[in-house]
Amino acid sequence: MTSLELLTWARGPGLQAALVIFIIGMLIRVLEILLLGRKTDLSAARAGKMGPGLRTILSRSLPVGGNWKQHLSGYLWHIGFIVVLLFYAPHIQLFKEGFNIAWPALPTSLIDIITIVTMAALVFSLFLRFTDPVRRMLSTAGDYFAWLVTFIPVATGYMAFHNVGPDYTAVLALHIMSVNLLLVVFPFTKLSHAVTFLFSRWYNGANAGRKGVRV
């Protein structure tokens, strides 16, 4: 298979299939959680549930104790990833031609810098995970796999734009294939936290809230 054939498949049927699997997978995950529901509350709550729940969603976003490095690194690459995904002009073109929605783009030179910061923060986060003995002990293959499928799209995207390597077509095909992989494994790995974090934070906050405890 030539690199052009791989690219045509990756951005065509490959992307389409990955998108379908992603949507179906995420919907199953979310509906699974929502429909299972919680046990009927047989006693009156001490304080509110919805309010504390929502508050916890926000409060869990703040750093705790001395782990500001981990926290900052996490924010840098999460925000960087989303900014590069949503505000790089060729990506917006994908949304425009695929779903008929568009918005203004950021200058490519700015996106370039943000990409570098994102990759550095991702590597730093991995470094922290590896060097902290507790986190290292807790880490499983799934954690490292999730890191890889997040890092590779960013790295290959950077390589494609900067024409790294002898075959641009192959690098671009790799970039799109890595995105397809990310989409496909998203609902079935810890990456689904992108949506489920709302539920778990809310649940913990609501649970504590009905007992009158502020978290």
Place this chain on the structure above:
Amino acid sequence: MSKLDEISVSVEPGGSPSQVMAILNELLAKLTALSEQGINDSIDLRSLPMFPGDYEQLKETLGYGEIHVSIDAMGPTEIYETAIPGLWWVSHFNSADENIAEFIEITALPAILKTDEQDLREAGQQLQQLIDRSSHNLNS
């Protein structure tokens, strides 16, 4: 090809990013090699990705020297030395006045201007034939 010339396209030099500086620096390096080591060289203007306006700006920057040569071989060829000695602008055209190649030669004398040795060897015969014919005409 003249129909294309009727389309009015105005090109503003220096309006967009320019390759002229890079080309000038390359010429400087080659000129130094010529004066210090006697190496003749040329750059093929067709092989350089130039922005609209670069070609005109390059021509304007290099200027015109003292010598302009018109050659008629398989169509016209125009050669002139730029204001920088040793930099010759060579434009080859075919007999339909289409540009087929364009170079800037870095040399004391472009090879195409010099008379070829083979031609010189045969020139004696050519002239002898002319002399024979002329003397025959005079005598008859």
Place this chain on the structure above:
Amino acid sequence: MKQDETLAEYLQGQGISRRGFLKFCAATASMLALSPGMAGAIADALGKARRPSVIWLSFQECTGCTESLTRSHNPSVESLILNAISLDYHHTLQAASGDAAEQAREQAMHDNKGEYLLIVDGSIPTGAGGAYSTIAGMTNLQMLEETAKDAAAIVSVGTCAAFGGIPYANPNPTGAESVMNLIQDKPIVNVPGCPPIPIVITGVLSHYLTFGTLPELDNLKRPLSFFGDTIHDRCYRRPFYDQGKFAKSFDDEGARNGWCLYEVGCKGPTTHNACATAKWNNGVSFPIESGHGCIGCSEPDFWDAGSFYQALSSSPEDLSRAATGAIIAGAAAGAGVGLYNKYKQSKAKEKHYTVTTKDMEDS
């Protein structure tokens, strides 16, 4: 055709002076993307070369490749090359027709056995036993195999001969094939493009004339000197791509400012060809310079690679329809899974029974 005279002798016989010959060699060096200093070496080599016999077979093609080649007025480098070779058979250009033409072909094949160059344009239909295209009662496939047998090398001119081209595109009703998929035992050079830039066609011939060998090829058998770079690599609009300045539609302000054409579908980044440097019509312009994105015509299957007006970053498939379908299916599946879980839960609750300490003492 005097096959034993050298090219230099032939050109001299045509009244081309030494200076004219030097000019021709300089232009050839430029065309072959060689350093201009090579002109002298080319002059030496060409001076001693013999005029090779060339047979040109046209199959399932639109004649655009021949048109591209012959569009230059003579004498130009292109026509000089055409004169320098001994073109012994060419449907569109030859004076002979019918049996006389076929005889000329067979004679050339016989006289120059093992040494003639075979040029092919157009794809070769293999469906219905090859009946979709026949010449003088022979199918294209038969003619190709017969003529290729004693050829020194084959040059596939145009995307149809090189990769199948437009007849090969979905659903390929004639069973069209490229030359390289049919002939595997001869050196083949692909010169794709729809059509190829004329100077690229003659560049390959010049290389053969000058060096007696075929040029260095990439993994799709295309000469590296013309197809080594992508359009994107040499595009003069590259700074706009790097800055993120794109034309959003044809003739909008960005387009009029000459900005990058990525968003209107330019396939420059994935297309290998010399358009950005050699350009068209003797260096006048090329599609991007004229405001239209590259359509990728020198790559295989470019007709089936999605719309010419869709960006490389977008998908040729209908994503919104797929997404809508997925949402419906996902909602149904999710509801199904959720309800099944609830059912399992209630079934488990049903199975709950009270256990007293007495029950535990008994067991």
